[in-house]
Amino acid sequence: MKKTGAQIFVECLKMEGVDTIFCYPGGATLNITDVLSGSDIQQIVVRHEQGAVHASDGYARASGRVGVSLVTSGPGATNTVTGIATAYMDSIPLVIFTCQVNTMLIGNDAFQEADIVGITRPCTKHSYLVRDGKDLARMIKEAFYIARSGRPGPVLVDIPKDITSNLYEFKYPEKVNIRSYQPTYVGHIGQIKRAMKEIAASKKPVLYTGGGIISSGASAELVRLAEVLSIPVVNTLMGLGGFPGNHRLFLGMLGMHGTYAANMAITSSDLIIAVGARFDDRATGKVDEFAPHAKIIHVDIDPTSISKNIKVDIPIVGDSKNVLQKMIHLAEQGGPEFKDYHASIGDWIKETEQWKNDYPLTYVRNGTLKPQYVIERIYELTKGKAIITTEVGQNQMWTAQFFKFLKPRTLLSSGGLGTMGFGFPAAIGAQVAYPKSLVIDIAGDGSIQMNIQELGTAVQFRLPVKVVILNNAHLGMVRQWQELFYEKRYTWTCLECTPDFVKLADAYGAAGYVIEREDDVDTVLKEAFRNGMPTLIDVKVNPEESVYPMVPAGAPLREMLLV
């Protein structure tokens, strides 16, 4: 039987198991929205298309499933760009459907036409312009497959409006067959054995792990390998939660705002075992002086990540989980080459523990309300059992430092692109995926204003997301750089005319609270966390606080400014 393109679209989503779509309408979506409304796919209608993509991204990061959004042509499509670029940098599986003007009008500068495939080409894993409706089902199938397989990423499908109303024979393809796309999951056993030899011969190994552990579901394997061989672990921002934040072998996050122990361990190490991390400049500091005494083993599913920023001694292309399983197997056999290893590793562990004890993450308690204190309290009150999203800036770094992430997919943060305005819509998406969980966006007063309109979405769909605004009356992170490197000339960074967040919440029908003193933190947070409503909590923190340790941009990791 023949179906319209819109019907085919909805059938395909069902076949893919899509339960939720984040969307915003326009002239070009009309045929699809009309069919979708009769389906049991949940439709979360946002207030801005950037919000739709970030929400689908939060849904994907929290659940591990592909996040799906649908927007109209032209401005609807261009509004998605920041969301797509954010997901691309962090390897998040999304499918973004944009509608396009009629096939015959493409290229004519038609009303609300934008070459969205062209605009997003550098920030998508792949994209499709559906030029013939008979390809629609295949392209949708491929889009989902490409988004979630290999190194995940966003895939855009642009559908002209006439295709959504024309009739086509519908047959859902059983299989995907893309001859030019064959991700490598299985690590080369010879390389893995070489890596194990290096580990056995090392005295100061460090596991440096990132978001790849989370996307491949390899946390349990990471913990196992670290424990079997007593290897201390440092995480990138994207890797937090991939290894329990309260584990004795955990040294914390490395990099610009990393812990003293993590950065010193990298600096002193003789063997870095990088798994699912990509040697980003915020993590490595001055790249020529990164881990100056170490050989490097690098496990990554994306061959382009290997030897891109740093020369690697043993490259292993493969899925983190697959490779770690093989490493564990070899480590557990514990051949004779591991005898000396186990005898000497205790000294290295002691050295790292010394760093942890001598220079823990800390801040000065002086009677003023400190943002770090607020985050510590959120951790204690939730016992770490919450999904935390962040905005970007100091709020993000303090969260990474002072909240102990115990499980994967509990920290959702824009790592690669550093997108202010990500956290709130991402929290909405996470709440949609897990309606019963406590979802908290730790925000800044600047960032929250970048997608504040999504309060309407949260209220409309009864998504009781909590936004804790660490209100320092500044674009704090930029202010911090001005304080340190521009002689305190705070140009552009004092936030004036910030709205009264309690009144704003009230205007939207959400709950609002203010916290001005340490003493009120627990009472207000407890109340806010159980009120069952979307909630803004305006926490007036000390505006002078900075994030430490800090490795100035371009300096090696050992050169940390401490508190």
Added chain:
Amino acid sequence: MRHIISVLVENEFGVLSRVAGLFSGRGFNIESLCVAESLDPTVSTMTLVTSGNDAIIEQVLKQLNKLINVIKVVDFKELDYVSREMVLVKVNADERSREEILRMVEIFRGKIIDVSPKTYTLLITGDEEKLKAFLTLIKPLGIKELVRTGPIAIARGDKVIKVKEKHSEGGGEGNG
């Protein structure tokens, strides 16, 4: 180092812009690019010339491979190959120089493909060295315009660069 790279791609809409965008977006050099359908009409061959140190070339090859529509990437540095380029040159041709031009074209096994009262248009094919030698010699006669294709290359002997069919997994597994 200069590398000639052959890229087999799906003969589809938009693939060229993905490859071109990759080079501009990542700041890779691209000296020349030649694209046309291959023996298999579903596949196009792009021959491109780029340069860079080993680390850069490694990234170029990997990044090309990462593009979903790219089926195969071959760096001719790894192979024994032959390459040819074609050049069209419009030169001043007056009473005094015509004879000389004809002789050069003869020596280099070229052709004169168009003639006007004041110019000859010459066609020469060859590898890089040959074209360079020819252009050096013809230059003093006065080149008015020059168009080159950029090289194309093929492996020597019976070695064939072709697509091998593989099958993706991914059937069935839903979004759960």
